[in-house]
Amino acid sequence: MKDCLWDVPAHFPQMTGDDIHLWRAHLDEAYGNESLITRISADERCRADRLQKPGDRALFVLAHTMLREVLGCYLGLTPSEIMLETGACGKPRLAWQHGSSLQFSLSHSGRLALLGISQRREIGVDVEAAVPHDDLANVAAHFFSPGERTALARVGDTDRSDLFYMLWTRKEACVKAWGKGLQIPLHGFSVLPSTDAWTESPILCPDVDTQTLGYCRSVPVPEGYAAAVAVAGSGSRLSCRHWSAVSLRQR
Ligand SMILES: CC(C)(COP(=O)(O)OP(=O)(O)OC[C@H]1O[C@@H](n2cnc3c(N)ncnc32)[C@H](O)[C@@H]1OP(=O)(O)O)[C@@H](O)C(=O)NCCC(=O)NCCS
Structure with a gap:
């Protein structure tokens, strides 16, 4: 599985039409990192506050920080400039104002967060x-x-x-x-x-x-x-x- 080494990249990767990039983050690296909460939106902070368990809250913040930072790097924007909207059945996507064909999917469980990025697919x-x-x-x-x-x-x-x-x-x-x-x-x-x-x-x-x-x-x-x-x-x-x-x- 040479395609799944999960290295920390030295440079942010370029994405071409057929690439699928998976990003993963681990909660153990985020504990004590108070700056993460400042990189997500007010709406995301409200959602995080509603989670009862501190571990779930911390993982949610980590996952959404990764989402905003990574999308920001692909689009050349800061995390706070990323605008998201929701499709008819709840699937989040980049807001139409970005005019981007980037697609993403996010998941988090336990102490791991996973983010998939594709172009159009x-x-x-x-x-x-x-x-x-x-x-x-x-x-x-x-x-x-x-x-x-x-x-x-x-x-x-x-x-x-x-x-x-x-x-x-x-x-x-x-x-x-x-x-x-x-x-x-x-x-x-x-x-x-x-x-x-x-x-x-x-x-x-x-x-x-x-x-x-x-x-x-x-x-x-x-x-x-x-x-x-x-x-x-x-x-x-x-x-x-x-x-x-x-x-x-x-x-
Ligand atoms: C929402 C759902 C995908 C969550 O799955 P899960 O395994 O509990 O949680 P995961 O961590 O893997 O995924 C959560 C992420 O999926 C994304 N997501 C939410 N709704 C989604 C949807 N309808 N389709 C794709 N992705 C979705 C979000 O990014 C969410 O992250 P967030 O909660 O931090 O914002 C799953 O419960 C589901 O499919 N529910 C069905 C909802 C539905 O049928 N609604 C009917 C409306 S037509």
Whole structure:
């Protein structure tokens, strides 16, 4: 998986039409960094304040700081100049005033935040802390396709949680890419890998209006997490980078 080394880049990367850039941030690097809260919008600060758990609040602030800083670097703007708007089913996007074709998707869970950026192509990313769950079969009965349920039933006890979170993050990434929320039922499509989890699997959006063909694949993240990316179309080039609040602050 040479495309997923998560290096801290020495220079901000250029993006061409077929590039997909993934950025990841870790909460352990952000604790004590009081300046992060000043880099997000007033609306985002209100949303952060509404979160009960300090860890959730800190991760939200980190994720939104990464979002604004990274989008700002692509667009040549400061974080506070980034304007966001929301699509019909809640998918955030760059405000039309930017006149940009950059697309993004954000996810945060546990102590990790993941951001996917593309040029024009719809993109969705999902990261989940793989917390132990007593009743995976019951969740799968509601949200997984028949083929996914069979695969989960067949796998040994020790691998069941890994497979569950692999499928779950792939499904969430697809739904986030399509941007129609839960109008597209999770059990109505399968994200079982065609070869291994790290190779692109073709996925057809089951929505009659869109019928978007794209792919999803898992991406490696630290132990205890699962993550995936889904992108419309084919022939894109994925690369992964670590976003460090400290290194950007010192630039
Ligand atoms: C919103 C949703 C994508 C969140 O997923 P999650 O795994 O709980 O959380 P994640 O951290 O992975 O993703 C959260 C991010 O997804 C993005 N997001 C929110 N709504 C989204 C949507 N409809 N499509 C794509 N991305 C969305 C936001 O950037 C959000 O970050 P923020 O809360 O910090 O602003 C998921 O709960 C969902 O699809 N809900 C359906 C909403 C819906 O169907 N609404 C019906 C209206 S038609």
